[in-house]
Amino acid sequence: MIVGTSGLVLNEKLLFEHSDPGRKGYSLPQLDVPAVQLPGELCRAEIKGFPELSEVDVVRHFTRLSTWNYGVDSGFYPLGSCTMKYNPKVNEVACRLPGLVDVHPATPGHLAQGTLALLFQLQEMLAEISGFAAVSVQPAAGAHGELAGMLVIRAWHEAQGNTRRTKVLIPDTAHGTNPATAALAGYEVVPIASEGVLTLAEVEAHMTSDVAALMVTNPNTLGLFETNIEAICALVHERGGLVYCDGANLNALLGIARPGDLGIDVMHFNLHKTFATPHGGGGPGSGPVGVSAALVPFLPGPMAVRDGDAYRFAGTAESVGRLLAFHGNFGVMVRAFAYIRSMGAAGLRHATEMAVLNANYVRARLEGAYHLPYADRSLHEVVFSDRDLANDCHTLDVAKRLIDYGYHPPTVYFPLVVKGAIMIEPTETESQETLDEFCDAMLAIASEAESAPELLKNAPVRTRTRRLDETAAARQPRLRWEE
């Protein structure tokens, strides 16, 4: 069955184009205190251009907009490295419970024991899952957790008196955030090569006395476990450095291996990937950071601690400091907490096993029709390329044609080490039936490339808008509505 079809799609203007002076979409109570005004010179005349809409206008507007989107609830979303697993509904109820959603962040600790207990338990559970000594949950997203981690690494070095380590080694398979983060921590980036996986020799050749850390992703962005990781960590440590791990791909390891046990010193989690919290169309995420014992005092804080039966926030003098105004994306943490409590140890391990099974199944079904640049045993995701496609059809064309078939495309053109990469991460929440339908679509597209390439070149045709002119958008940026 082809999932994609055409139906009635409703047009919708911009909010501002709907606006009609005098319309109201709110109700506020009558002012019950004397009307006191600020001095006139401090006040604006009006908010120029701001919309005036009724509640019905607003509800229809956003409902229509929502129908132009594709989410995990709409269908299969095999976006590599993004772990778009199903987002359980009970977690949405959990994070909205009165007593959690309406607690002010400056509430005195003795009146916020429930939220503190939840934060503490989440810190502990994440530490157990990852094998780290402690976890700070303050960072708001993966890249924010990376920043926290690299600041911790730098703070540790400085506390040892190592001020001459100014460089960070980053493999060519890394996420773009890794080098950007290293720079934000004041480090110079040294790219190193991988051969699918990182070799001890390559690290050894670059691990000089001015290198503070190695940043790795494990499993890496090719879906391959870094088989030399233990020896690499030992070498980096021996030469006075630390190892940072991007935890984006932790979904491949739950209950199977723990990064903290491998010699890794610091890792960030993506609760919006591994722990099933929704990605929200681009956040909010949550990027807790875990560290080995020696680095614990440097974690961002304050963190939740337990004294007997009571919980409180505590900071340390060595901490790299605060990364957000308050305690992190608490609502996201409630969802992740609910997920871990629902899954338990066996459930998490089962999730990883089924995620790896699904990726390998897709690989087995598509191998041959699509070029597989790395033949090693892959874990939770698999990377193909467009090398063997006929008639000058490329990865982008496959992606757009998949939309017509009713699927969100995989991650494309990443990792950079694979030309025309097609990076597929099915996750564990997809059935064999869904995977078969998707693989049928992928195979059909490969033969369309031979028989009817215009179907790929013209795609998508079933969507509300067809391919958009990104060059024009960048050449003459229109970044806001104007009358």
Place this chain on the structure above:
Amino acid sequence: MRYIPHTTGDVVQMLERIGVGSLEELFTGIPASARLKRPLDLPPAVAEGELLRELKALAARNATPSSHLSFLGGGAYQHFIPAAVDLLISRSEFYTAYTPYQPEISQGTLQAIFEFQTLVCQLTGMEVANASMYDGASACAEAALMSVRLTRRRKLLVSRALNPRWRAVIATYCRYLDLELVEVGFSADGRTDLDELRGKLDSQAAAVIVGYPNYFGIVEDLCALAGLAQGAGAKLVAGVAEGVALGLLKSPGELGADIVAGEGQSFGLPVAFGGPYVGFFAARMKDVRAMPGRLVGETVDRDGKRGFVLTLSTREQHIRREKATSNICSNQGLCALTATVFLSLLGKEGLREMAVQNVAKAAYARELLAKIPGLSLPFAAPAFNEFVVRSQKPLGEVLAGLEAQGILGGIPLGADYPELADAFLVCVTEQHRRADIEVLATSLAGGAS
């Protein structure tokens, strides 16, 4: 497990297709030495009903508006949220989508962000706004770094009247970037000390960073601050911790700010123990290429139909890598949508009316508290919905006395301002009824002070 659809039969078939004999064989790429040799030590899994019971039990141990009358603010504000807000953002086509990398099937998210960017521009009086930042504090830190990029100078002058948590975040971001952070004090009226600022501004100053309103609720003289900063070749960064104030106050853009970094929590987001919130970030169009974060732009598709895409991404980490303007990737998309829905409902009149009510209610509270013997209001400059109260009686006793009557009276200031060890910060919004304010005053007059 109800989230995982595989039957035993499916697993057998799939393993066969893959050509391996067991699930274990799929993991042979992981060396034996790296494997965990025991089950994870986690609490036993709970069923849906049990989970909610457990969470409700935790929730019952927290103070909330149902249990306590709260005057806490300080960067997180209790405002009215129309019912339509949460119902609309709960459309799962919005909340279960990823970042809009495939624009043809992300037009809902993209148009909403374009609308968010427009609303932020209108509110702040600026020319360009991004798709959101993590929160107000981290947005302000990014604004500090942007001013360094723009001026190629390395000194940041930060007002002590800026929210102390925001100052802490700025310090964290700047920690290893070889930048100099210089504090500028506040005057007797609670505003940033212009004379002190004048003395500290020099040819190395990249930015002057102030709160608008500041941490004491006071409306800074942005026009004078912009004049001083720009006179020395520095940028003025206005940090807006309480977005509702922009419904009434002159916009930072109109007063000359170069960058506005704000917190959008007041726009429909629950206080939620500190997050998720949403940072907003606005600047001048000439500086757009130095901005951090994602930007959505208008364009057309192959048929000439209007549509929206992520644009100017050559500033960003996935293209520029270590030379990017920021490492930010995921931001607070759904929270930006929340703010967009909220602001659409409130609209031009509603946001102003909400702001007017905040001013009037806070003024009423000030008036009542100022009459209570033993209490005084140190700062005279005009304020929005927060104000500082000094107490002759030890502050711990005062706040504990209020708490015994079910009132959270405010945030003590001593930890961040030793000179205000006897003072606390009171926040009053449109959510407080006249009777609530009078209960606070009566409790303080009746011995809590």
